[in-house]
Amino acid sequence: MSKPFLSVERLSQTFPDGAGGMLTVFENASFGIEKGEFVCILGHSGCGKSTIMNVLAGLAEPSAGVVKMDGVAVSGPSLDRGVVFQNYSLLPWLSALKNVTFGIKARYRSWSREKVVEHATQYLAMVGLEGDVIHRKPSQLSGGMRQRVSIARAFANQPKLLLLDEPFGALDALTRGTIQEELLKIWSQTEQTVFMITHDIDEAILLADRILLMTNGPFARIAESVEITIPRPRRRTEIVEHPNYYAIRNHLVQFLGKRSKELAGRASGGESQSPEPVRIDLTAPNDDPEPAPQKPILHAVNG
Amino acid sequence: MLSVNKRAALLSVVLLIVALGAWEISVTRQVMGEALTEYEILMGVGQPRAAVPPPSDVIIKAWEQLSNPFYDNGPNDKGIGIQLAYSLYRVLSGFALAAALAIPLGFLIGMSPVAYKALNPFIQVLRPISPLAWMPLALFIIQDSEASAIFVIFICSVWPMLLNTAFGVAGVRSDWVNVARTHELGSLRTALTVILPAAAPTILTGMRISIGIAWLVIVAAEMLVGGTGIGYYVWNEWNNLDLTSVIFSILMIGLVGMVLDTIFATLQRAVTYAE
Numbered sequence: 173m174s175k176p177f178l179s180v181e182r183l184s185q186t187f188p189d190g191a192g193g194m195l196t197v198f199e200n201a202s203f204g205i206e207k208g209e210f211v212c213i214l215g216h217s218g219c220g221k222s223t224i225m226n227v228l229a230g231l232a233e234p235s236a237g238v239v240k241m242d243g244v245a246v247s248g249p250s251l252d253r254g255v256v257f258q259n260y261s262l263l264p265w266l267s268a269l270k271n272v273t274f275g276i277k278a279r280y281r282s283w284s285r286e287k288v289v290e291h292a293t294q295y296l297a298m299v300g301l302e303g304d305v306i307h308r309k310p311s312q313l314s315g316g317m318r319q320r321v322s323i324a325r326a327f328a329n330q331p332k333l334l335l336l337d338e339p340f341g342a343l344d345a346l347t348r349g350t351i352q353e354e355l356l357k358i359w360s361q362t363e364q365t366v367f368m369i370t371h372d373i374d375e376a377i378l379l380a381d382r383i384l385l386m387t388n389g390p391f392a393r394i395a396e397s398v399e400i401t402i403p404r405p406r407r408r409t410e411i412v413e414h415p416n417y418y419a420i421r422n423h424l425v426q427f428l429g430k431r432s433k434e435l436a437g438r439a440s441g442g443e444s445q446s447p448e449p450v451r452i453d454l455t456a457p458n459d460d461p462e463p464a465p466q467k468p469i470l471h472a473v474n475g
Numbered sequence: 476m477l478s479v480n481k482r483a484a485l486l487s488v489v490l491l492i493v494a495l496g497a498w499e500i501s502v503t504r505q506v507m508g509e510a511l512t513e514y515e516i517l518m519g520v521g522q523p524r525a526a527v528p529p530p531s532d533v534i535i536k537a538w539e540q541l542s543n544p545f546y547d548n549g550p551n552d553k554g555i556g557i558q559l560a561y562s563l564y565r566v567l568s569g570f571a572l573a574a575a576l577a578i579p580l581g582f583l584i585g586m587s588p589v590a591y592k593a594l595n596p597f598i599q600v601l602r603p604i605s606p607l608a609w610m611p612l613a614l615f616i617i618q619d620s621e622a623s624a625i626f627v628i629f630i631c632s633v634w635p636m637l638l639n640t641a642f643g644v645a646g647v648r649s650d651w652v653n654v655a656r657t658h659e660l661g662s663l664r665t666a667l668t669v670i671l672p673a674a675a676p677t678i679l680t681g682m683r684i685s686i687g688i689a690w691l692v693i694v695a696a697e698m699l700v701g702g703t704g705i706g707y708y709v710w711n712e713w714n715n716l717d718l719t720s721v722i723f724s725i726l727m728i729g730l731v732g733m734v735l736d737t738i739f740a741t742l743q744r745a746v747t748y749a750e
Contacts, residue, residue: 229657230656230657231653231656231657249653249656249657249659250657250659251657251658251659253657254657255653255657257650257653257654259650261650261651261653261654263651263654263669263672263673264748264749264750265672265673265675265746265748274658274668275658278658278659278660279658309748309749310750311748311749311750329658
């Protein structure tokens with residue numbers, strides 16, 4: 173089995189629990205992401221999603237385990253791994269355009285000023301920001317526009333892996349819907365590999381090729397990898413009519429509602445823990461009424 | 476109905492006129508009475524008694540001084556412009572030296588918890604010392620009154636800038652630092668493109684406090700070192716018993732202090748950002 177583009181191998185994270193002992197957030201977690209894939213990770217608060225994200229971004233060191241990208245272990249933050257933070261993290265003293273050029277200048281140091289500005293303007297236009305708006309400071313933009321700028325900044329840098337940490341968590345439902353479609357549009361144009369944290373099941377189904385399901389902590393693990401068998405391009409209004417939509421949705425709701433608790437709190441016993449692949453496809457020829465795990469197209473990695 | 480600003484301006488003018496009027500009336504002019512007897516003249520009765528001058532005298536004095544601010548008739552008789560220029564020169568050079576030390580050092584302290592903890596005891600002991608208390612030591616070590624005055628300005632303006640820079644730098648949101656990290660910016664670029672603009676409003680607040688203190692201290696310092704400057708001018712006119720000049724120079728100190736503060740307030744507004 174060939175190694176995927178990004179492979180996370182036996183990742184563990186422990187913190188002091190404040191009472192002299194150690195708290196294991198997750199241990200021996202292993203999974204992989206293929207190039208160009210859009211993967212969402214779903215789980216309850218506190219299960220360690222953000223910790224995984226910080227390790228992938230290089231902002232935190234894992235207690236054990238490695239992350240390999242293109243076969244090379246990564247350490248520390250890098251321009252190859254772009255991050256969109258939940259709270260936008262725009263620099264408030266720079267205009268929207270300058271926030272994007274800030275990233276591009278760091279990435280492509282040899283580019284001329286005109287080329288940097290042109291590139292930034294192009295990516296801002298891709299998320300629907302054009303005209304005078306791009307010269308406004310973040311404080312003069314709405315929450316949705318700020319997150320658009322943040323997404324444009326990350327995509328403009330063309331990182332090998334894009335990490336989105338609950339990018340729509342602070343937005344109202346209507347704005348969220350619009351920006352999800354903006355994100356799909358820009359993603360389909362750039363063929364970026366994306367790893368995204370979310371709390372929102374519908375959002376994950378709309379966006380992802382594959383959803384990683386995480387159990388509750390401590391000793392959280394990525395229990396399942398659910399393939400989203402709904403063809404692209406997807407639209408929010410149309411996917412709900414696809415026969416697979418509710419089957420997948422029910423599976424995810426059941427997991428988050430019940431099984432994430434049942435599966436929680438077990439130490440791995442030193443075993444590498446890979447997610448179990450799940451494929452639900454009611455349109456498949458065998459037409460199995462019971463959604464059963466089948467051989468996935470995308471493999472999880474065993475460390 | 477007038478706008479708030481116009482009404483406030485009107486009220487200011489009324490207050491000024493009332494205050495000046497009350498001052499003018501309360502200072503009774505000494506009127507020469509009938510001819511004095513020879514005995515009275517010998518006893519000095521006809522001599523005017525020293526008194527606080529009325530505002531009209533001060534205004535006349537101000538007009539004289541300000542219409543020729545840069546005359547120079549020797550060490551004890553220089554125009555108000557020259558005296559203020561000397562004071563500003565000392566304040567600005569002491570302040571610039573202090574900024575050159577305090578801002579980089581403040582960066583270091585703000586970025587390193589170890590440096591902060593190590594230097595904090597020294598700062599806490601040195602900070603409350605009245606800058607004038609350094610004067611004898613400065614005069615002895617530097618052996619130059621001019622440089623000693625600048626040193627006193629340096630030592631009084633260094634603390635607010637140092638502490639505010641350290642505070643501002645330490646308080647930079649970790650999200651912004653993470654943005655710099657994920658963009659692989661080096662330490663120097665991070666300091667200049669992320670931390671400096673993020674901390675600039677706090678640093679400017681420190682600079683504004685410092686320039687205010689420096690302008691307060693220069694008057695006292697120049698009274699001690701003498702020779703030139705607005706502080707010396709005030710003391711010299713006191714020795715001449717020219718209270719009109721003393722009052723005039725007090726007003727000038729206030730005006731220049733206000734201008735300095737306004738300049739730094741403008742700079743502060745220029746670097747302030749809304750989150």
